[in-house]
Amino acid sequence: MTKHTRYSRVQRLAIGASLYLGALALGMGSAWWVLRKATWSGTLVKVGAWSGSTLTGSPDADMYTRARVALEGLLALGRNETMYYRADTDDSGRPLRSRCSYRVEGAPPSARWWSITAYADDFFLFDAPNKQYSLNGTTAQLDAVGHFALSTGPTPQPGLHWLPTPGDRGLVLTLRLYNPTADLQAAPSKLKPPSISPLGACP
């Protein structure tokens, strides 16, 4: 009887400890999943392939937005100063890959100054051999209809400002608007989003 009781107690403790650790893992894992994978959020604005949060950098940010920004865009500014949009798919919804080439084209956004930067999926810059990491309101050359265009990918494309994306991993494009117009601040969904389309086949 004594042996049986001791065995049961050890067994119960082991089960309890396993379940407790499982609950901790579930709680922390679900937090990580929500922050890194969940695409739903009441503060997310989706415009074409681009999305942005209306509360990025704001003291009014909820704790999920604050944690997500800390992971993916620490030290962001509020939208009266800077607005951020991010794209990790092309216009058809296919995930962006660094080994593929893309054309990004659009009209300069309604802001005092803007830039589009190519990041790897760890949110750091690619090791670009030409040291070109972005196209911005200073360096962009507009065509006859007032549009800019750039290419991303492992090789340059004729006539396009090239942002090299060496390797084979996820690609994230970030559009920053410095001192955006009041209209856009009030309604971030009014952005005319730059198009993102694949250049050639990408196996």
Add this chain to the structure above:
Amino acid sequence: MKNWSFRQRLWFYRALTLGATAVIAHMALVWALPRLIMHQVMAGQAAQEMNMLNQAAFPPPVDASSRRVVMPSPDMLYSVCVFDVSQGPVRVTAHPGLSSYWSIALYGANSDNFFVINDRAVGKAAIDLWLVSKGPNAADPTVPVGAQVVVTPSEKGFLLMRVLTGDYEAEKSVLEPARRTLVCHKV
């Protein structure tokens, strides 16, 4: 529940405890993450190497080797300072005198951007900020006339000065001296 067996009651309380544990762990991680990341930025190895506590530091222009803070902007030159107002006000002055975009942003220990001032607000004038904590030194009589008092939501925080550079090589002779006008010191 009255008629439940010992085993049933045991599992009921286990499920309850486990559910509460999972929820608490979830919320704690979401709450703590920005604070932990900010702590790393303000007190980690890089911060110590740059000696930026109540002192301005000037990181090199952003490139692929810039891996201390996610999403570094290659179009900005940064000047930084970790402020600690626990022992008294911290004074921040700068005089970039640029007509292109620059800003000074202050972040609390929870990563919130609680203050920003830019070239549009200041023009080509100098700025003089006195960072004070909530409480007694919020009304420090030594604040000079014309200085702007900023009450910080946390005793420790991060200052980030951004100076726009669309073409660094062409502009560095003007922009480098401008961003190095940032001074940050304990009063």
